[in-house]
Amino acid sequence: MASTVVHTSDMVWVLDPSQPFAGPVRDGGVIVARVSPGCWGAMITPDYPSGHEVTRPVAVEGAEVGDSVALKIRKVTVLSLATTSGTDQPQEGNFLGDPFVAKRCPGCGTVNPETFLMGVGEDAIRCKKCGTPVKPFRLKSTYTILMDDERKVGVTVPPPVAAEIAGQAAEFSALPSCSRQYSVNLIARGEVPGLIAPLRPMVGNIGSCPSVAMPSSHNAGDFGSFLVGAPHDYAITAEELVSGRTDGHMDVNEAVEGSVVIVPVKVSGAGIYVGDVHAMMGDGEIAGHTTDVSAEVMIEVRVLKGLSLEGPILLPLADDLPAIVRQRRPEVMASARALAARYSFDLEEESLPVQVIGTGANLNAATDNALARMSNLTGLPLPEVRNRCTITGQVEIGRLPGVVQLSMLVPGPILRRIGLWDIVAEQYRTSCWG
Numbered sequence: 001m002a003s004t005v006v007h008t009s010d011m012v013w014v015l016d017p018s019q020p021f022a023g024p025v026r027d028g029g030v031i032v033a034r035v036s037p038g039c040w041g042a043m044i045t046p047d048y049p050s051g052h053e054v055t056r057p058v059a060v061e062g063a064e065v066g067d068s069v070a071l072k073i074r075k076v077t078v079l080s081l082a083t084t085s086g087t088d089q090p091q092e093g094n095f096l097g098d099p100f101v102a103k104r105c106p107g108c109g110t111v112n113p114e115t116f117l118m119g120v121g122e123d124a125i126r127c128k129k130c131g132t133p134v135k136p137f138r139l140k141s142t143y144t145i146l147m148d149d150e151r152k153v154g155v156t157v158p159p160p161v162a163a164e165i166a167g168q169a170a171e172f173s174a175l176p177s178c179s180r181q182y183s184v185n186l187i188a189r190g191e192v193p194g195l196i197a198p199l200r201p202m203v204g205n206i207g208s209c210p211s212v213a214m215p216s217s218h219n220a221g222d223f224g225s226f227l228v229g230a231p232h233d234y235a236i237t238a239e240e241l242v243s244g245r246t247d248g249h250m251d252v253n254e255a256v257e258g259s260v261v262i263v264p265v266k267v268s269g270a271g272i273y274v275g276d277v278h279a280m281m282g283d284g285e286i287a288g289h290t291t292d293v294s295a296e297v298m299i300e301v302r303v304l305k306g307l308s309l310e311g312p313i314l315l316p317l318a319d320d321l322p323a324i325v326r327q328r329r330p331e332v333m334a335s336a337r338a339l340a341a342r343y344s345f346d347l348e349e350e351s352l353p354v355q356v357i358g359t360g361a362n363l364n365a366a367t368d369n370a371l372a373r374m375s376n377l378t379g380l381p382l383p384e385v386r387n388r389c390t391i392t393g394q395v396e397i398g399r400l401p402g403v404v405q406l407s408m409l410v411p412g413p414i415l416r417r418i419g420l421w422d423i424v425a426e427q428y429r430t431s432c433w434g
Contacts (some may be wrong), residue, residue: 002026002061007417009034009178011275013042013050014234015057016213019265024059024269027303030074031058031272034176037292038276039203040085040184041173042217044125046115046134047235051100051217052249052323053181057209060301067265068210068307069272070423072300074379076201076257078151078279080293082172084164084184086142087287091135099136100223101215102167102232107132111232120166120186132409144190145291147279149200154197154279154291162190174181174294184292200277201317203255203297207248207312208263209271212240216275220249221359222402247311247359248273251399253281254316256353262428263422272301284397307419310373314355315427316404322394325353327428350412351392352424360402367395370406378414 006025025031033055042053062188063069088226095112096102105127114128123133144162145154157165165172166188173183210219215234218224224245227236236244246264255261279291318326328336333349340347351426357369358370374389375382384406393408415421 002029002315004029006058007032007033008055008058009176010056011036011053011176011178011180012056013048013053013211013216014213014289015216015219015273017209017211017271018213021059021269021271022056024061025301027060027301029061029182031299033274033297033299035275035277035297036176036179036181036183036294037080037083037173037420039292040288041292042179043088043137045181046105046113046125046136048180049101050215052205052276053179054205054216054273054275059269059274060272060303063265063270063303064268065265066306066308068262068304068309069260069265069270070302070304070310071206071263071272072302073203073255073257073259073297074300075260075298076277076292077296078147078199078201078277079174079295080147081174082144082174082185082356083279083291084144084162084187084189085287085289085291086139088137088289089140091138094134094136097262098226100217101234103134103136104359105130105132108301117182117186119190120169122187123364124186125182127320128314132293139187139189140189142187143195144185145197151199154199156193156195157190157398158193159190164190176294197280201295202253202278202281203274204251204276204278205249206255206274208246208249208265209248209267209273210244211266212236212244214245216225216273217249219245220247220403221245221366222361223249225361238386247357249276250312250357251281251285252314252357252403252405253283254314254320256317258317260315260423261268262304262309262313262315264311272299274299286400288400304419304423307426310376312357313341314357316355318428321353322396322407325393325409348411349408352412352415352421352428353407353423354410354420355405355407357398358404360395362402363397363400364406366402366404367406370395370404374406374408377418
């Protein structure tokens with residue numbers, strides 16, 4: 001029987017539609033997820049084949065292939081007190097093809113070996129079989145950031161403080177009991193002290209289960225491309241990547257409290273999961289990584305029957321919308337109406353902003369993907385979509401190397417036809433956009 005509220009803290013590394021889902025949660029119900037840090041902890045943990053640890057997918061009552069599920073992010077509460085991050089440098093000899101997925105002991109050659117801890121620092125994680133340090137990645141430029149008790153502000157700390165935090169690494173990370181990763185705080189480094197960074201928690205990996213098994217960090221067109229023809233157990237074909245992925249690993253920093261993510265259903269029950277919460281992140285995630293934290297995320301789910309999507313739609317907060325798609329000011333509308341009246345033609349006054357997520361091996365491929373998805377969603381010809389997205393929309397970088405957000409004002413009749421008008425109008429509290 002479906003529950004109105006499903007609590008989940010069971011963590012997985014691979015999104016596998018053949019494995020049992022948690023739940024189910026009722027259509028209109030709530031998922032409360034306790035999540036571990038997303039990137040660096042999983043990246044330095046050789047035992048498991050992913051760069052992320054996420055919640056076990058939760059089945060949604062009534063969600064079938066060809067539907068969509070709207071995820072309203074109701075609350076994001078940061079639990080970690082400190083986290084370590086920085087730019088990465090893959091270490092040859094410590095992986096097979098992909099340092100996120102097939103971590104390999106350079107001593108005995110075991111892939112994804114069981115490991116143990118010996119002290120702190122970059123040599124602390126060792127192969128249980130032969131005792132050799134296993135380092136699929138090295139942090140090249142590193143910072144450790146400490147957050148205040150109210151989780152409003154973070155400050156980067158000097159090396160002695162980072163070393164003190166490393167002595168209680170898991171406690172400062174607030175790792176959930178079901179987490180199986182090592183805390184990245186044990187690295188005990190911090191080369192960029194004294195920076196002040198206000199917190200704005202966002203969810204980096206949120207979506208539905210892909211139709212083909214893939215590491216949770218690779219459920220997107222850019223990271224997923226590393227799986228195509230890979231020399232490890234999680235290799236897939238290019239066709240499987242295109243048809244199977246759901247692009248949950250977006251790393252779009254507008255996925256915050258109050259925003260809505262609409263995700264495709266590619267397996268029965270949808271399999272909603274969440275992870276990779278960041279304390280803050282600038283557009284593009286230029287360093288490749290940011291402030292991974294444990295968090296509690298509350299999500300309201302709603303099934304949208306018959307809305308078939310290729311990838312996610314994002315409805316940001318109104319204040320996060322690009323200026324070009326925001327509600328037109330009264331004086332702008334008055335001038336436009338005067339021009340239309342002078343030459344006797346009608347205006348397209350009723351429209352609302354929609355953001356389509358596109359992913360690909362690089363930003364150009366991701367943009368092409370987003371444009372094609374917008375065209376397929378709206379039924380508008382691709383050249384017209386390009387024009388509309390130039391004068392009533394724009395493209396933004398979500399994450400390098402290949403995630404973008406494509407914004408466009410979509411005419412009201414189209415939104416009503418495809419069944420999106422109500423949810424978009426509800427998000428922006430108006431039906432008077434033009």
